[in-house]
Every structure is written in structure tokens, then in C-alpha cells.
Amino acid sequence: MFHGLSAFPITPLSGESVDVAAYGRIVERLADAHVDSIGALGSTGSYPYLSTAERARAARAAVAAAGEVPVIVGVGALTLSDVLRNVESAQNAGAAGLLLSVMTYQPLTDEEVIGFIEDVAAHSSTPICIYDNPRTTHVTFTDEMLIQLAGLAGVRSIKLPGTPVPDFTDRVDALRAAVPASITLGVSGDALASNALLGGADVWYSVIAGTLPAPALELTRAAHRGDRATVDDLAARLAPLWDLMARYGSYRVVTQLAAIIGLTEAATLPRPVRPLPARAATELEAITPQLTAERS
Numbered sequence: 001m002f003h004g005l006s007a008f009p010i011t012p013l014s015g016e017s018v019d020v021a022a023y024g025r026i027v028e029r030l031a032d033a034h035v036d037s038i039g040a041l042g043s044t045g046s047y048p049y050l051s052t053a054e055r056a057r058a059a060r061a062a063v064a065a066a067g068e069v070p071v072i073v074g075v076g077a078l079t080l081s082d083v084l085r086n087v088e089s090a091q092n093a094g095a096a097g098l099l100l101s102v103m104t105y106q107p108l109t110d111e112e113v114i115g116f117i118e119d120v121a122a123h124s125s126t127p128i129c130i131y132d133n134p135r136t137t138h139v140t141f142t143d144e145m146l147i148q149l150a151g152l153a154g155v156r157s158i159k160l161p162g163t164p165v166p167d168f169t170d171r172v173d174a175l176r177a178a179v180p181a182s183i184t185l186g187v188s189g190d191a192l193a194s195n196a197l198l199g200g201a202d203v204w205y206s207v208i209a210g211t212l213p214a215p216a217l218e219l220t221r222a223a224h225r226g227d228r229a230t231v232d233d234l235a236a237r238l239a240p241l242w243d244l245m246a247r248y249g250s251y252r253v254v255t256q257l258a259a260i261i262g263l264t265e266a267a268t269l270p271r272p273v274r275p276l277p278a279r280a281a282t283e284l285e286a287i288t289p290q291l292t293a294e295r296s
Helices: 021-033 050-064 080-093 110-122 145-148 167-178 190-198 213-222 227-249 250-262 279-291
Strands: 006-007 037-040 071-074 097-101 127-129 157-159 183-190 201-208
Touching: 006 213, 021 037, 021 050, 037 050, 050 071, 050 201, 071 080, 080 097, 080 110, 097 157, 110 127, 110 145, 127 250, 145 167, 157 167, 167 183, 183 190, 190 201, 190 213, 190 227, 201 213, 213 227, 227 250, 227 279, 250 279
Parallel strands: 006 037, 006 201, 037 071, 071 097, 097 127, 127 157, 157 183, 183 201
Antiparallel strands: none
């Protein structure tokens, strides 16, 4: 579950509710593509914007549609009580893993962050991936914090933000030397994933794989067998998409892409977030054939 390619799909919305039927089709498509795991309710999946009840519905729909592919369900929230509700609903749905972010409005001390994760781990019977995403959660994990948390029962993976190499590979090497061998180290931040995978990341927690599983899976497999030529070719093909993500945010871009390729009827985002500007949507539509073409 915490190896290879973990595909993070959008959560299609109808108003403020999850479009369960469309979500099921999206998840089933990923399972059919044979990704290694499916990340439901990640950042791409709108998790901070959904109520605990809607997140429970989404978790049930994802697990039901995924078949034998393990589903990692995002449970992060502002308060411990909401996180524990999300943990309970994810476990009841049959989640194989939990993706735990610590998000906050008020600044948190390192001790508060560690205590928060300790409390969640104590109430969970499902393997946990710690999600280090300082840009959106406003919580930064130091290596010392991650090393301490990796010793908790139940913690099985750490999802690290992508950074350029050698910074990323140096961090992975330092963490790998200090955490238990059972802990996998993964990368998010799609534009930086290629070199991270070639440099030793165990898993790619991927935004684009939730919408374009085929090239993401091929890139992951090529990187893990050390085939740089194939990785570079695929990365070049995906570069225009990553450029749009850098300019407009991956959340808006992949939601629009899902609509363009017919996974959803419209690019619906929870307000105050708005869809891509028209000029960016036109640019994305123009590069979509390149993104979806089979590699010769």
C-alpha cells in the first residue's frame, strides 16, 4: 500500500455534497489501471471543505469502488474530535490506511503537533501515513519530529513535500538512516517527483495519477527500475501540465482536466475556490491530447 504509485483523485461535488456516483466511476477507473493504492480525500480531494458526514460518504464510496486496491483515506481536520470522527468513519468504511495531516489556524508548537498525532495513533487500528504539507496546513515537520513520530505504533509511511534534488534525496537518506525499516518515505509535489523517485523515494503520492493514471504509473515503474530515459520522456510530456499547476494550483487544474476528459460534467469547486480562468482552461484543453496520448 505504501509503495509504488498512490493515485489521489478529485472528489466530484454536486453543490456542497459528494457526487457519489461520479466518484465511484473515477475510483473504479483507477483500480482498473492497477495503481498501487488510491488516496481518497487528499488535498486534491477537497478534504478540508467537506463535513465529517460527507467525508464518511466519500470514504464508503471509494472503498466500494476500489475493489482489491487499497484505499488510503485522508482524515485531517482542525480539531482532534473531528479527526477521530474521520478515523472512525474511514475504518468503518474499510480503509486500508489513513492519511493524517495536521492543519491549523493558530500556530502550533512542535509538542502540540506531536501530541496530536500521538492521540490519533492511540485511537486508530489502521496504518497511518503522516502528511507533511506545510504550504496548505501551515504546519512544518522537522526531521527530528518525524523521527520521533516514526516510532509510534501504526505509523507506516511519511509523505514528504517535493523539493529539488539533492535536497530531497539528502533528506530521505537522513530519515531512512534514523527511522524503522518498516517506514516508507514518499514524495508529493508532482513536478519534482521524477528525480525523487529516481533518488530513492518508495512511493509517489500523486495528484495527476488520480486523473491520468497511465503515464503516472509508467513513470513510477520506470523510475523504480532506474530507467532515466523513459522517466525523462514522460516528465517532458507532463511538463506543460506541471507548469499550469505551478501557476494556478494543482487543485484547480486537475479538477478542470477531469471535466475536459469527461470524468465529470463540470469543474465544480467549493467556494470561495473558483475554477481556472477561461484562458488557462483553454490552454489546458489544448495540451490534453498530448497528456492522454499513448507513448510510442
